[in-house]
Amino acid sequence: MNSSGPRFLLTVLGGFLGAGKTTWLRHHLHSGVFRDAILVVNEAARAPVDHVLLGSADRIRVLAGGCACCEGRQKLLRVLCELSASTRISETSEIQRIVLETSGLADPQSIRAAIASDQGLSRCVEVTEVVVIIDAVNGLELLRDEALTRRQIACADCLIVAKTDAVESQDVARLLHALQSLNPTAVRFGAVRGVETPLPDVDACDSRDRRAPPNDQDVGPLFASEIRLGDATWPVFAVWLSALLHARGDELLRVKGIVHAPTGRLLIQAVRRHVQPPEILPGPIDEADGTLVVFGRGHSTEMLQRSLDAFAKAARKAST
């Protein structure tokens, strides 16, 4: 290991499911901010999607199938060890840092603690900054309902409030007020599609959040379900997913996947009931194609798969 020279600078990028981490990172890669970085992308699901969007990164490692703060922790530490062993760092070297995009289910503080407690690794890698993204649209609700979101916010050095263009500035101010009480020392920025935007002055408006206080009751674990689209055609898939989001949008926190349709290879991304306009991805076909990842509560992989398969069969019969 590269233990006696300069250390890798590690930026941990966290934030809840659908907050906008990949969008923010994409823009910063595009603008060259992270040109000196190796990118490590962690996804809780076994079928990763985000790395497809970060294709412009020259150096990328994917850690899929386990959140890096818990079940995927050892894998993360191993990758960081490998990177620090194989890459020579000096003041003039091309590579100076690692950017870790965590899964939306990760607690960045656990990652920071795991690195600090590994004596060998902490001589080679230094966590310099924890950047946490929170979504202005769902942020207040998540702060109330998800203890994980509160933990993510509390450990941030830098907070990015994303999607500020989708709500009124009064709503952003309320969110800032809540963030201030959870983490008064973090620096804060606004962002729209990764581009920095000004934030409203919290003191200048009535920003008190009059909603219910944090819900500390156990709301049950979040599941990542992966379902295969199989022979479901685009029309069947669109009918099924639109029905699912309409009926269960409050329980399904995040849906993402790559679907092959007559118009191309489409990236499907939803946060609760809101579906982003699907991006048309270039080739080549990735192993994640044809798999839909659904994060949420109140369902199982079997339920989702049975439901989609039943739709596909019924549609086939109806069209014959």
Next chain:
Amino acid sequence: MCIACEFPASQGHWTESGTAKGPDAARDRLAMLSALGAALATDGLRVRAAGVWAGFQISTQSGRFENAQNLEEAWTAAEKMLGHAVDPLNPRFIERVRAAVAS
């Protein structure tokens, strides 16, 4: 807003983003109507193409109807008419769909 770092996004409602264009458009449109109709039939609703525009008309057996511009609106219309949302994860719903396939 930065669009330079994104791939091009499809236009229109997301449920239409994967639908074939050109000569195959009618085939996909029919397939969508069939899939929607099969799901709504389990609750006694019917669907048909809403005339010249690319929407749906959902109706009850008594003739009451609602128009919808896209699939999202179609599920909202169905909920309004039924008094509950059509839940694709409801085991009873799935059983009814499977029974309809088997019949």
